Amino acid sequence: xxxxxxxxxxxxxxxxxxxxxxxxxxxxxxxxxxxxxxxxxxxxxxxxxxxxxxxxxxxxxxxxxxxxxxxxxxxxxxxxxxxxxxxxxxxxxxxxxxxxxxxxxxxxxxxxxxxxxxxxxxxxxxxxxxxxxxxxxxxxxxxxxxxxxxxxxxxxxxxxxxxxxxxxxxxxxxxxxxxxxxxxxxxxxxxxxxxxxxxxxxxxxxxxxxxxxxxxxxxxxxxxxxxxxxxxxxxxxxxxxxxxxxxxxxxxxxxxxxxxxxxxxxxxxxxxxxxxxxxxxxxxxxxxxxxxxxxxxxxxxxxxxxxxxxxxxxxxxxxxxxxxxxxx
Amino acid sequence: xxxxxxxxxxxxxxxxxxxxxxxxxxxxxxxxxxxxxxxxxxxxxxxxxxxxxxxxxxxxxxxxxxxxxxxxxxxxxxxxxxxxxxxxxxxxxxxxxxxxxxxxxxxxxxxxxxxxxxxxxxxxxxxxxxxxxxxxxxxxxxxxxxxxxxxxxxxxxxxxxxxxxxxxxxxxxxxxxxxxxxxxxxxxxxxxxxxxxxxxxxxxxxxxxxxxxxxxxxxxxxxxxxxxxxxxxxxxxxxxxxxxxxxxxxxxxx
Ligand SMILES: Nc1ncnc2c1ncn2[C@@H]1O[C@H](COP(=O)(O)OP(=O)(O)O)[C@@H](O)[C@H]1O
Ligand SMILES: [Mg+2]
Numbered sequence: 002x003x004x005x006x007x008x009x010x011x012x013x014x015x016x017x018x019x020x021x022x023x024x025x026x027x028x029x030x031x032x033x034x035x036x037x038x039x040x041x042x043x044x045x046x047x048x049x050x051x052x053x054x055x056x057x058x059x060x061x062x063x064x065x066x067x068x069x070x071x072x073x074x075x076x077x078x079x080x081x082x083x084x085x086x087x088x089x090x091x092x093x094x095x096x097x098x099x100x101x102x103x104x105x106x107x108x109x110x111x112x113x114x115x116x117x118x119x120x121x122x123x124x125x126x127x128x129x130x131x132x133x134x135x136x137x138x139x140x141x142x143x144x145x146x147x148x149x150x151x152x153x154x155x156x157x158x159x160x161x162x163x164x165x166x167x168x169x170x171x172x173x174x175x176x177x178x179x180x181x182x183x184x185x186x187x188x189x190x191x192x193x194x195x196x197x198x199x200x201x202x203x204x205x206x207x208x209x210x211x212x213x214x215x216x217x218x219x220x221x222x223x224x225x226x227x228x229x230x231x232x233x234x235x236x237x238x239x240x241x242x243x244x245x246x247x248x249x250x251x252x253x254x255x256x257x258x259x260x261x262x263x264x265x266x267x268x269x270x271x272x273x274x275x276x277x278x279x280x281x282x283x284x285x286x287x288x289x290x291x292x293x294x295x296x297x298x299x300x301x302x303x304x305x306x307x308x309x310x311x312x313x314x315x316x317x318x319x320x321x322x323x324x325x326x327x328x329x
Numbered sequence: 330x331x332x333x334x335x336x337x338x339x340x341x342x343x344x345x346x347x348x349x350x351x352x353x354x355x356x357x358x359x360x361x362x363x364x365x366x367x368x369x370x371x372x373x374x375x376x377x378x379x380x381x382x383x384x385x386x387x388x389x390x391x392x393x394x395x396x397x398x399x400x401x402x403x404x405x406x407x408x409x410x411x412x413x414x415x416x417x418x419x420x421x422x423x424x425x426x427x428x429x430x431x432x433x434x435x436x437x438x439x440x441x442x443x444x445x446x447x448x449x450x451x452x453x454x455x456x457x458x459x460x461x462x463x464x465x466x467x468x469x470x471x472x473x474x475x476x477x478x479x480x481x482x483x484x485x486x487x488x489x490x491x492x493x494x495x496x497x498x499x500x501x502x503x504x505x506x507x508x509x510x511x512x513x514x515x516x517x518x519x520x521x522x523x524x525x526x527x528x529x530x531x532x533x534x535x536x537x538x539x540x541x542x543x544x545x546x547x548x549x550x551x552x553x554x555x556x557x558x559x560x561x562x563x564x565x566x567x568x569x570x571x572x573x574x575x576x577x578x579x580x581x582x583x
Contacts, residue, residue, distance in 0.1 A: 209448075
């Protein structure tokens, strides 16, 4: 509810506009002042402070070095591998997660049990250990054979065909599948049972009901934690550096092991992680809006509207509560 | 017997130790409107759900259009139907729920199109055209592009009826279709149902609207604790009930 200026006419309906002093929030202004000071200190230490290093006064954060390496070939190639690895692992993880969630909710106890066992194992062991395990698979299985179980084999291939990238993708996907399964299951359970019933009563099969009716509604609950998982995956993929996958972290490590500019190069990696995370976050907002259709009558207020409302700043064209159109 | 759309003989259903249906005998002829009344918890919804196999019958025989619900009989033995066959049969029975159960992520017209599109695999153009016609029939031609939460309860229930009609069902089941509505919205929904009855639709209607039952029903069945207590023409059951329990129930709702 907002307020008209004091000299406002009553509307043509004769209704008297509501005049009230809005609630003030002095605490908000005080905390804003504290934040401004802290922000200034942060900007200063990041951008303008210097430090004595080897008898010379140099900028504390060597932004020059950061800029120098930010867009070099090795760093960009590492970034590309990071992106490939995370996107691949998320896509496979989501597909696996949906499968596992559906299995877990299946009336068939064998399916539900298998899914439970999978989750138990992959959530119960550290992902780094899983990566190392896939990386060293050739120790257990030097060759793979496709053929009749316990009978003759037809195709053989060596475990060396599992590259570090493949091992990392495998490890991250299988692990992600276990976490996504719980997210998808929560989403499916959040949809009112009446929805599946209505679909069944139209003659839709279990599969069609899941795909057309239940999952689209479950998406509203599934997307926010999935966004979390995607962002988390982007960073978890840096574990692949341990098994020699040339992703972003290994790329900057290779540079600073030669130049000893450890901190600036870690900042290079961090800036890229931040940039990609920001892009993902924007994507998530759009997805949420798409799958939220039909769930709210009005779109939620944007950032600026909320900020203005919270600080009780008057909009330029006030609307008058209770009255009809006011004579402009 | 060929004109019996629904035939129930000693139909029984239990949930764990709770016996919800204790031997229901009931016949609905083709074109007949049967109103099912009775106190809450008497098993009315459960019976409706058995008719389109949302629940499995435990004992007795229940058949729709001459075919057993959920089973195939061959050589004196019963075989459970596959999921696909159950779906095919459900497609021929429309159901309208107390809480509407419209699909909230679809517009009204998309709700109505869902069955023809996803079950009958009609082309989107044909399906949309027919859906538009059905929305007009329930008086909501101008609401085709509204989402369910932009509609009043009465409008939502009429969309739900159109959605069921889109499958051209030979039998319609209504489970307290007006119980969740504000009083002033009940009339519109009942009008649509009356229209269906006039067009010769076979219907089983669970309802507390005694006025509707009296006016539209061919048969009124009073159920209590899983049994049919009394059935007959509306006048007989509603005005001159012969059982004490029917009288007691009617005195509470009228
Ligand atoms: N899925 C279920 N599981 C266990 N009990 C149920 C279930 N559905 C219904 N019941 C019980 O069966 C009885 C009859 O329910 P219902 O058929 O919904 O009655 P009505 O529609 O006449 O009010 C109630 O006691 C209810 O609690
Ligand atoms: Mg009921």
